[in-house]
Amino acid sequence: MPEISQFGLGKASHHSGATGAAGATWFDVDMADDADRQWLMGLQEINDQTRQALLAPVRFNHYEQVPDGTLVSIRTPRSEQIEDISELADLKLLIGPARAMTVRSGPIAAVEVLRRHRSDSSLVTAVDLLGFMVSAMTKRMEAVIFDLTQDIDAVEDALLDGGTAPPPQALSELRRRIFRTRRQVNATQQVLAPMTTDPALVLDADDRETLVRSSNYVTRYLQGLDECRTRVQLLEDQIDAQRSETMTRSSLNLTIVATVFLPLTFITGLLGMNVAGIPDQHNPFGFWTVTGLSVLVALLAWVLLRREIHDRQLDQASRPKKTLAQEPKTLSPENVELTLPPRPSAETGHQDKSDQTAVEGHHPGFRRKIVRIYGFALLLALALFFFHLVMIFDVAGAIIGQKAWMLEHFGHHTGKTLILGCFFLLFAAHLAESAAWGFFLRGTRLLPSLTEGVYFAAASITTLGFGDVLLKYPWRHIGPLIAISGVLMFGCSTAFLFVIMQDVWVGHL
Structure with a gap:
């Protein structure tokens, strides 16, 4: 109850x-x-x-x-x-x-x-x-x-x-x-x-x-x-x-210690490296050549990173302007000429965007960008020419130095084998140089893709000049620069093959 x-x-x-x-x-x-x-x-x-x-x-x-x-x-x-x-x-x-x-x-x-x-x-x-x-x-x-x-x-x-x-x-x-x-x-x-x-x-x-x-x-x-x-x-x-403040202080202390010991680490690694097997190891300037190339690569990486940061800052600074520029404009007698499409170029059939680039050229950092990219192009041309000489004198020279071994194994076909090997070596060198120029054009955003960069570089090196892929103003002069370096390297390759064929013909190999 x-x-x-x-x-x-x-x-x-x-x-x-x-x-x-x-x-x-x-x-x-x-x-x-x-x-x-x-x-x-x-x-x-x-x-x-x-x-x-x-x-x-x-x-x-x-x-x-x-x-x-x-x-x-x-x-x-x-x-x-x-x-x-x-x-x-x-x-x-x-x-x-x-x-x-x-x-x-x-x-x-x-x-x-x-x-x-x-x-x-x-x-x-x-x-x-x-x-x-x-x-x-x-x-x-x-x-x-x-x-x-x-x-x-x-x-x-x-x-x-x-x-x-x-x-x-x-x-x-x-x-x-x-x-x-x-x-x-x-x-x-x-x-x-x-x-x-x-x-x-x-x-x-x-x-x-x-x-x-x-x-x-x-x-x-x-x-x-x-x-x-x-x-x-x-x-x-x-x-x-x-905790974040503590970790920041610890990271700062570690950064200071690493910065203090960075020169010592570089000197220790430089003087303690094994130089056996490097190109021109018996040359008194070989060590300094390798050291200079290492420093050049480091400086190039630093400049590229700085350029990326600078371009990103420019994009962020110009983003509001682009937004305003994309707003539709009201047609009026005063601004009707602004709505006209760009006129095609008489020579190439493409739209001439030099005026737009000229407007961009007034940007404070645009002139520095032009100088920087052309400077990189000149350095790349010199580096590729040096690479071509190394392929001819060092790699091909090492192949020619094995003439006795080839006579023992190939007999009367030694001459043909030697010419064919040098041909494939130089062919691979020219392909690598075209690829290097393609990476340069894509990395500097002068062309939209790597395949177009390699195609444009190969067409310029061989002086074909099809004209279906073009660089915009003010980067047009890079094409002749690639063509000049390509002609010189093809001339070196032709002269080298002529010397090899003459030696084979004289020796009846």
Whole structure:
């Protein structure tokens, strides 16, 4: 048999098994007790739909209208211990005009508090029971929020005053406590907030004021938890900032040490390298030639990186101007000539964009870009010519030096083999030089793709001059530069093959 308490007009009287007394009556049903369960199943004063709703499990906190009143379904902590809010239990509260019924399974903290204070004079209506139970469920959160605030204060004082960062698990534990507490309080607020404004609930002014007051209590607790969460987030940001500053200082110290020892490292590596096998190792200038080429490659890489950074800055600076330039213009007699398409060039059939490039030439860094690219082109021409000479005198010379071995193995075919080997060697050298010019044209963005760069370089080196791929102004002079270097290298190749063929013919090889 459930415990029954009666309230009315600020007075409370307790009965056992009677429901006919005047005032609001509270039925406390414990489903863990077989007698209470049988009593609820046999109660004729409630509708079957209401009975099924009372027996259904609580899947989420909510309220609903049933034939016998308003049914509030919540999950609330079972234990009365403040620090133990993890174990939850189902609680149903049926609110009628003159009757309130709680259905639970086992002891629940909020119900136990209500039973101890059921003689309170503030309990007049059934809605007062709901307000009292909500107050009992949420007021115990005050101690939890207070403990959280004290712990966060301690961490803040240690971090800001002493500079001592807490262990990572400390902030994780604070976050866990905040999230777990906020989940319980927010679930209660999701039930109370709609009830305060729901016109379908038949409540008088006092009952609605009770719900509003309980909802305000829960809202304040949520605000306190949100403040704790914000403070923990600020602490994590402060810790991350301190760690970043520490890492920056360490990186700066390492950079200073590396910069100090960089010249020593370069000298040690230069003087300690194994020079055996390098070209011209017996030449007194061979070592300095290799050293100079290494320094030249390093300077070239530095200049290219600096150019990339400079071009990126120019693109970012000119981006707003391009956006404005792309806006449609209104046709008028003053600006109608601006809408005319560019005239095709009479010589090439392509659109002449020299005027546009001339406008770009007024850019402060454009002249330096022209000088830099033409300087790289001259250096590349010299480097490729030196490469061609190395292929002729060193590589081909080494092949010719094996004449005795070839006579032993090829016999009277030695001459043809020697000429064929030199031909393939020079052919590969010219292909490599065309590819080098193609990489240069693509890397400097003078042509849109590597294949077009290699094709243009090969056509210029061989002086074919098809004209289907052209460089824009002011880069047109790079084509003749490639052609001049190509003619000189082809001349060297022709002269070398002539010498080889003459030697083979004279020796009847």
